[in-house]
Amino acid sequence: MQALSFITNGKGEQEGILINYKDLKRLNLKVADVIATLKEHELAINAEIDKSVPATSMADALSKLKGKLG
Numbered sequence: 637m638q639a640l641s642f643i644t645n646g647k648g649e650q651e652g653i654l655i656n657y658k659d660l661k662r663l664n665l666k667v668a669d670v671i672a673t674l675k676e677h678e679l680a681i682n683a684e685i686d687k688s689v690p691a692t693s694m695a696d697a698l699s700k701l702k703g704k705l706g
Contacts, residue, residue, distance in 0.1 A: 639655060640656075653674075
């Protein structure tokens with residue numbers, strides 16, 4: 637489905653899924669169609685989720701740094 641795109645980082649690793657509303661409209665797709673597509677790729681998506689490393693937000697990083705400095 638062209639309305640779903642995988643977001644990758646600089647290393648080419650998949651980091652997320654982008655759903656483009658304009659493409660959904662152009663292809664005449666609705667939420668049920670998106671859910672069906674996600675279900676079709678459920679195993680691959682779950683595998684990517686399982687192997688991903690949680691990101692640290694800027695606020696988390698700054699609070700850790702503040703704790704080390706203070």
